[in-house]
Amino acid sequence: MGSSRLKSRRRQDLGSKWARVAIAIFSTVGVIDTGSITLNKWGLIGTLNCPGGLGGCDKVLNSPWGTLIQSNNYSIPLSLMGFISYFLILLMAALPLLPILNNQKNNISKVAWWGSFYISTSTFIFSLILISIMIFKINAFCFFCLLSCLISLLLLILNVFGGGWEDYGKLFFRGFVVSVAVLLSGLIWSSSVDPSTKQVSNNIQGIPPAVVTISSPEKINLAEHLTKEGAVMYNAYWCPHCHDQKEMFGKEAAKKLNLVECAKDGFNNKRELCEAKGITGFPSWEINGSIDSGVKSLKELAELSNYKNTKDF
Structure with missing residues (x-):
């Protein structure tokens, strides 16, 4: 009985192996998606083939909300933040699967599941803000933006149902806190770069x-x-x-x-x-x-x- 309970607890700590594999696959697609946008914004690759029309993607990605930091010498596109997020999720999904880390597998797995959950929650909430801006502010369609939002949603679902969580109440409470923090920060940022708020100074x-x-x-x-x-x-x-x-x-x-x-x-x-x-x-x-x-x-x-x-x- 004791051995069975210990085995169950270990399985619960490690979570679903197949969920990790799926997370690794979807986060890789996210890395490619946001990485392509970032390289395009930096002029390192040519025009992106945007389903639904290049004009919409160009309008969205070159809007004030498409850039995080802009100076005369360099620019940091918002897509770079997405690239880093997906790369970290991919790293957290892959680490517990490495044979060399078998001795610390339980500890690494637990930290990785929590880290992946926090990042996927933040990415999804921020993606919702960006989709709202795309629809109501920019009035354009961007396939890459919708793809990123869908990927972040799938990653969040896989984390929730594949993490083998012992206390879902604790999971949802932390997720709620992270969501509120990201939502408030995202709304403040989007308002600060909204050109309509600066219209008076230009008039x-x-x-x-x-x-x-x-x-x-x-x-x-x-x-x-x-x-x-x-x-x-x-x-x-x-x-x-x-x-x-x-x-x-x-x-x-x-x-x-x-x-x-x-x-x-x-x-x-x-x-x-x-x-x-x-x-x-x-x-x-x-x-x-x-x-x-x-x-x-x-x-x-x-x-x-x-x-x-x-x-x-």
């Missing part, structure tokens, strides 16, 4: 609203090429289409464009030049001596200016 007479999307290296290269070739974008600070055009480039690339303010009450305006050029619509692009009005796609601008580099915008 100054004569000053265009700030560009908030993040530029990829390809977009910066195109902006530098356009300026080098003498391309000019004529715009007005109050023009929403002009703002949309600059948002396509992102804030880093937009700073490198040759922009001419045409509004009479615009800051540093060159009204006389605009009139001399016959500018009547905004935005208007002057490329290779030809002036054409209307918002242009980045690929169209690349073709008009004979841009030879990669066009993975």
Whole structure:
């Protein structure tokens, strides 16, 4: 009887081996998913093949919520946080399965299950916040974001039902505390980067609203090429289409464009030049001596200016 009880307790501590294997598989998919996004944001790989349309993925991943830290020298995409989370879950699932750690298997297994539970709970709650932002704020569809949310949910379910927990009351209480902490932190962060909360500071007479999307290296290269070739974008600070055009480039690339303010009450305006050029619509692009009005796609601008580099915008 004593031996049977001890065997049951050991099995309970170790949890389900098959659940660990499943967690390792799903977390590997998560590592690939978030790792691909991170490498793409850093310009180390080309365009991602996004089911449901690349435009939606590009809009979501280049939104203000797609970057955790941004400076002139480097950027840390939010996907890197997801990559680290999935990698740690993969590590915790794999460690107890290593034969070399058999002597400490029980202790390592218990710590690994708790660690995996905390991280998968945090990842799932944060994914829900991001999905809400994607739907209600960005108004776009991103397959990679939905995949990450689904993976985090599956990992949480596998942790709850495969961990061999002795006290589910303790498990759910800790899960609730972690969920509330992540939810509050996530909402504070999302509000701090929400461009709509900064709209008042940008609503100054004569000053265009700030560009908030993040530029990829390809977009910066195109902006530098356009300026080098003498391309000019004529715009007005109050023009929403002009703002949309600059948002396509992102804030880093937009700073490198040759922009001419045409509004009479615009800051540093060159009204006389605009009139001399016959500018009547905004935005208007002057490329290779030809002036054409209307918002242009980045690929169209690349073709008009004979841009030879990669066009993975």
